[in-house]
Amino acid sequence: MQRLVSVLRQDGVDKELIHLVNVLGTACKEINFRLHQGALAGVLGSTQDENVQGEVQKKLDVIANTLLKDLLLQSGLVKALASEEEDDIVIGNKDGDFLVSFDPLDGSSNIDINAMVGTIFSVYRADDSLVIDESSFLRPGREQVAAGYVIYGPATLMVLTTGQGVRMYTLDQTIGEYLMTEPQVQVPADTQEFAINMSNQRHWAKPMQDYIDDLLKGAEGPRGKNFNMRWVAAMVADVHRILCRGGLFTYPWDRRAPEKAGKLRLMYEANPMALLIEQAGGAASTGTERILDIQPEQIHQRVAVVLGAANEVDMVEQYYRHQR
Ligand SMILES: O=P(O)(O)OC[C@H]1O[C@](O)(COP(=O)(O)O)[C@@H](O)[C@@H]1O
Ligand SMILES: [Mg+2]
Numbered sequence: 001m002q003r004l005v006s007v008l009r010q011d012g013v014d015k016e017l018i019h020l021v022n023v024l025g026t027a028c029k030e031i032n033f034r035l036h037q038g039a040l041a042g043v044l045g046s047t048q049d050e051n052v053q054g055e056v057q058k059k060l061d062v063i064a065n066t067l068l069k070d071l072l073l074q075s076g077l078v079k080a081l082a083s084e085e086e087d088d089i090v091i092g093n094k095d096g097d098f099l100v101s102f103d104p105l106d107g108s109s110n111i112d113i114n115a116m117v118g119t120i121f122s123v124y125r126a127d128d129s130l131v132i133d134e135s136s137f138l139r140p141g142r143e144q145v146a147a148g149y150v151i152y153g154p155a156t157l158m159v160l161t162t163g164q165g166v167r168m169y170t171l172d173q174t175i176g177e178y179l180m181t182e183p184q185v186q187v188p189a190d191t192q193e194f195a196i197n198m199s200n201q202r203h204w205a206k207p208m209q210d211y212i213d214d215l216l217k218g219a220e221g222p223r224g225k226n227f228n229m230r231w232v233a234a235m236v237a238d239v240h241r242i243l244c245r246g247g248l249f250t251y252p253w254d255r256r257a258p259e260k261a262g263k264l265r266l267m268y269e270a271n272p273m274a275l276l277i278e279q280a281g282g283a284a285s286t287g288t289e290r291i292l293d294i295q296p297e298q299i300h301q302r303v304a305v306v307l308g309a310a311n312e313v314d315m316v317e318q319y320y321r322h323q324r
């Protein structure tokens with residue numbers, strides 16, 4: 001089985017980006033180790049703090065954030081970084097080649113029940129401007145040069161795109177290397193499986209209510225087929241399932257917090273997952289526009305997300321169009 005670095009070399013990826021992916025992979029191996037130690041290392045449970053999003057931080061959110069931040073800054077490859085767990089961007093090496101955004105631990109509520117979580121990352125090439133501030137990060141997702149995640153499940157995998165499709169690498173824990181186990185991930189255009197937090201149903205906008213209603217009517221309804229439902233409560237795990245066997249994932253806008261566009265974060269969650277899904281032949285939308293075309297206005301911005309099987313994403317967009 002081929003090692004991550006040799007696959008990236010074969011793909012013609014430049015050595016700085018290979019080095020960066022390696023650094024991300026190393027930090028994630030350490031996060032993986034801490035997660036697997038669990039209660040033995042005293043890393044379960046919450047801190048006393050909230051992050052900038054007003055969410056209580058888990059101890060592992062903070063540990064994962066620190067590990068990633070320290071290794072990325074030490075590498076000298078990063079001009080600045082942005083994290084779900086940092087209020088502001090963190091400045092790195094002024095000669096660094098990259099801007100990196102990440103969700104250090106996605107699905108944090110799963111930590112204490114020993115269920116799947118992951119680290120999501122998004123990489124842009126930095127320009128050579130001398131001033132680095134939040135605005136340096138406000139670029140549409142289509143400009144990402146790499147995006148991926150490491151999922152800590154029964155096996156630990158890195159799923160990565162550098163713009164030439166999506167490949168999966170399994171961490172061989174005996175040698176500490178990511179080895180390619182799936183060279184070409186493809187999301188089928190059609191599906192009979194969807195993922196949404198149904199408990200929020202009454203809060204969704206009308207088009208989403210109608211769309212899900214029609215799925216639930218199954219073979220007797222307008223769609224003429226039965227649909228299955230799954231919800232892991234960690235985007236990384238729900239998207240991973242879609243990359244493995246297809247499906248549709250959505251976290252739509254809802255009226256509990258009407259001023260927020262959605263729950264998920266554009267820079268740390270939606271953009272990297274949208275690039276992976278598109279690179280695997282799927283689609284990623286807010287319901288009304290392509291996620292990768294959104295011009296971000298701030299680093300912690302939220303967004304509605306509908307992604308996965310291309311024909312199903314198109315169907316959701318049709319429901320939204322017909323409501324206008
Ligand atoms: O609590 P809910 O409504 O099931 O939300 C689950 C969603 O929230 C998230 O956990 C948010 O991510 P964080 O754990 O990084 O805050 C997503 O991964 C997931 O899709
Ligand atoms: Mg998250």
Ligand SMILES: [Mg+2]
Nearest residue numbers: 084103105106
């Ligand atoms: Mg998180």
